[in-house]
Amino acid sequence: MTDAAYPVRTERTRLAVAGARATTRSIVGDSERSGRFGNLLFVAMLLLGVGTALVALSAIIVWAYVTGRPLLSTDLLTNYPSTVNPRAAGYRPAILGTVYVISGVVALIVPLGVGAAVYLEEYADGTKWWNRLIELNIQNLAGVPSIVFGILGLAFIVRGPISLGFVAAAGSLTLALLVLPTVILASREAIRAVPSSIRHGSLALGATQWQTVSRQVLPAALPGILTGVILAVARAIGEAAPLLLVGAVTFVTFDPRFFDGGYSVLPVQIFQYAGRPQEDFRILAAAGVLVLLLVLLVINATAIWLRHRYEREW
Amino acid sequence: MHQEEPPLTIIQRRPGLLPALLVTFALSAAACGNDDTTTDAGDGTPAGNGASGAELTGTVNIDGSSTVGPLTEVAAELFMRDNPGVRVTVAISGTSGGFQKFCSGETDGNNASRSIKESEIEQCESNGIAYDNVQVANDALSIVVNRENPVECLTVEQANQIWDEGSQVRTWGDIDGLDLPADARSESLTLYGPGTDSGTFDFFTEAINGEEGRIRTDYIDIGEDDHAAVVAVQGDVWAMGYIPYSYVQEAGDDVKALQIDDGNGCVDATLENVQAGTYTPLGRPLFLYASDRALERPEVVAFFEFFIENQAEIAEIAGFVPMNDDQVEQARAKVQALRS
Numbered sequence: 167m168t169d170a171a172y173p174v175r176t177e178r179t180r181l182a183v184a185g186a187r188a189t190t191r192s193i194v195g196d197s198e199r200s201g202r203f204g205n206l207l208f209v210a211m212l213l214l215g216v217g218t219a220l221v222a223l224s225a226i227i228v229w230a231y232v233t234g235r236p237l238l239s240t241d242l243l244t245n246y247p248s249t250v251n252p253r254a255a256g257y258r259p260a261i262l263g264t265v266y267v268i269s270g271v272v273a274l275i276v277p278l279g280v281g282a283a284v285y286l287e288e289y290a291d292g293t294k295w296w297n298r299l300i301e302l303n304i305q306n307l308a309g310v311p312s313i314v315f316g317i318l319g320l321a322f323i324v325r326g327p328i329s330l331g332f333v334a335a336a337g338s339l340t341l342a343l344l345v346l347p348t349v350i351l352a353s354r355e356a357i358r359a360v361p362s363s364i365r366h367g368s369l370a371l372g373a374t375q376w377q378t379v380s381r382q383v384l385p386a387a388l389p390g391i392l393t394g395v396i397l398a399v400a401r402a403i404g405e406a407a408p409l410l411l412v413g414a415v416t417f418v419t420f421d422p423r424f425f426d427g428g429y430s431v432l433p434v435q436i437f438q439y440a441g442r443p444q445e446d447f448r449i450l451a452a453a454g455v456l457v458l459l460l461v462l463l464v465i466n467a468t469a470i471w472l473r474h475r476y477e478r479e480w
Numbered sequence: 481m482h483q484e485e486p487p488l489t490i491i492q493r494r495p496g497l498l499p500a501l502l503v504t505f506a507l508s509a510a511a512c513g514n515d516d517t518t519t520d521a522g523d524g525t526p527a528g529n530g531a532s533g534a535e536l537t538g539t540v541n542i543d544g545s546s547t548v549g550p551l552t553e554v555a556a557e558l559f560m561r562d563n564p565g566v567r568v569t570v571a572i573s574g575t576s577g578g579f580q581k582f583c584s585g586e587t588d589g590n591n592a593s594r595s596i597k598e599s600e601i602e603q604c605e606s607n608g609i610a611y612d613n614v615q616v617a618n619d620a621l622s623i624v625v626n627r628e629n630p631v632e633c634l635t636v637e638q639a640n641q642i643w644d645e646g647s648q649v650r651t652w653g654d655i656d657g658l659d660l661p662a663d664a665r666s667e668s669l670t671l672y673g674p675g676t677d678s679g680t681f682d683f684f685t686e687a688i689n690g691e692e693g694r695i696r697t698d699y700i701d702i703g704e705d706d707h708a709a710v711v712a713v714q715g716d717v718w719a720m721g722y723i724p725y726s727y728v729q730e731a732g733d734d735v736k737a738l739q740i741d742d743g744n745g746c747v748d749a750t751l752e753n754v755q756a757g758t759y760t761p762l763g764r765p766l767f768l769y770a771s772d773r774a775l776e777r778p779e780v781v782a783f784f785e786f787f788i789e790n791q792a793e794i795a796e797i798a799g800f801v802p803m804n805d806d807q808v809e810q811a812r813a814k815v816q817a818l819r820s
Binding site for chain 2: 248249250325331332410411413414415416417418419420427428438440441442443444445448
């Protein structure tokens with residue numbers, strides 16, 4: 167496992183690989199041709215996987231572009247929604263609402279998710295049943311339908327003990343709960359992939375466990391953690407169902423605030439427009455899909471930039 | 481022994497694979513979406529409606545039905561033009577979901593395409609919320625046939641027999657209890673209906689087949705353009721379709737709107753009958769439920785009054801049937817009663 171993270175190739179590893187290969191060949195039999203065929207097949211399957219993802223994505227983008235084209239302009243980003251005149255309508259409050267809600271989600275999931283992952287990987291005793299139970303629960307939580315989190319958010323965050331009301335902060339909190347398992351799982355993998363020699367070295371030099379985690383392990387794991395955050399944000403930004411329950415509205419003509427007043431988000435607005443009979447609203451919905459992708463792209467680009475900054479080699 | 485290089489290059493490449501894919505994604509998305517050059521919407525100027533003399537402030541939160549939602553959005557938009565100090569928001573979580581919030585006192589009004597249910601009444605009462613159904617518009621649609629067609633009236637049962645899921649009706653003679661000349665009975669029936677996304681579709685399937693979305697599948701889907709049904713029926717003596725009432729009025733004598741018999745005799749599809757509430761089940765009132773608690777606030781009162789006074793214009797923009805004077809008077813009275 168540690169070797170996989172070690173891209174360094176010395177003469178020794180080269181020899182080892184050559185030796186292993188020779189051994190395999192002597193057992194399985196020399197089949198240079200079928201080996202090559204297998205190789206080709208494997209690459210073809212990989213390309214098929216990548217291709218499917220790209221085709222689906224471009225299909226959406228092309229559809230949205232072709233349908234939404236008549237309304238594509240910067241008005242879409244700066245104007246407020248209008249039902250009287252949908253041709254002049256824009257997504258401004260929904261864009262701001264999405265940015266607010268997602269910023270809240272990121273602010274919550276990074277410390278909570280990384281904290282949980284650090285505990286489970288570095289501190290928890292994996293042989294104890296309660297730690298195993300926590301692990302199992304987190305894995306299962308990742309598969310819970312989002313509407314369930316919406317109901318939870320409505321009962322405990324909007325009303326009930328936290329009682330935030332129907333505000334953007336409640337949306338953030340609900341979505342944070344929804345994507346937290348993703349971040350925890352990804353962060354754990356990232357932390358686990360940090361070679362144990364790094365930890366041992368740090369501890370041997372007299373660093374405490376906390377110093378080792380905060381100065382060696384976490385910086386090294388940061389790129390992997392950011393990948394988890396990117397995935398989590400991508401899921402959160404497209405959610406409409408739980409937000410409908412915790413108060414995202416479809417018609418707001420003012421800029422939202424985090425703790426006060428109505429807010430809307432892009433998926434909710436797009437979902438509503440897409441179902442309306444008037445042609446103009448359908449065009450608006452398609453254009454909204456592009457706006458949503460654009461917002462997602464900007465958020466992800468920031469995370470990817472951060473990840474490249476912290477990527478390091480040993 | 482000298483061909484050991486290839487496997488190593490795959491390992492060598494692997495660390496760069498994920499970033500490369502993400503960059504590919506980024507580029508493909510950017511390439512297609514580059515009509516929008518900026519993402520930051522924060523630098524636009526707020527829509528400063530320059531109207532002066534607006535002393536009203538506050539917020540009005542409306543939730544509820546997806547049918548009435550667009551109507552209330554129009555009302556809200558026009559209202560805010562006159563009263564820029566007031567913020568009206570309209571959410572659409574369905575009539576039932578909306579009543580949940582309305583009866584908890586969390587919203588100031590609830591859009592409803594049906595009357596409040598028993599369980600919802602209990603919830604409102606247990607929270608001490610007095611409410612009333614303030615009508616804001618009429619919703620209606622008509623079954624239309626060609627002008628040459630001898631049929632004048634359909635019962636709800638007959639309509640259901642024609643349009644229900646798994647319907648066996650192929651010719652006009654297959655319809656039970658329809659009085660037709662012998663040569664017409666063998667004529668096959670061509671059906672036209674709007675796409676499943678339209679509100680007309682939802683309303684019709686619920687009114688005639690008892691469940692939203694329940695319908696036979698072998699009719700001709702005319703998509704979202706209701707006028708296409710008028711054109712189709714106009715050109716085919718044995719066709720049948722259903723269209724919103726506003727299109728019936730527009731079509732005039734081009735097609736024939738059938739009378740409908742809901743057990744109380746045949747009722748004409750006229751504006752008067754729709755407004756009088758006798759054109760059932762294809763005509764229905766649309767409500768904005770109001771509560772006494774919300775109507776304590778002047779901005780909520782102003783919004784309801786504005787909605788009722790300007791209902792004709794609002795209904796026309798949103799594509800619904802306006803109320804008659806009696807209905808307007810009743811709506812006004814209900815708001816007044818809740819305030820006192």
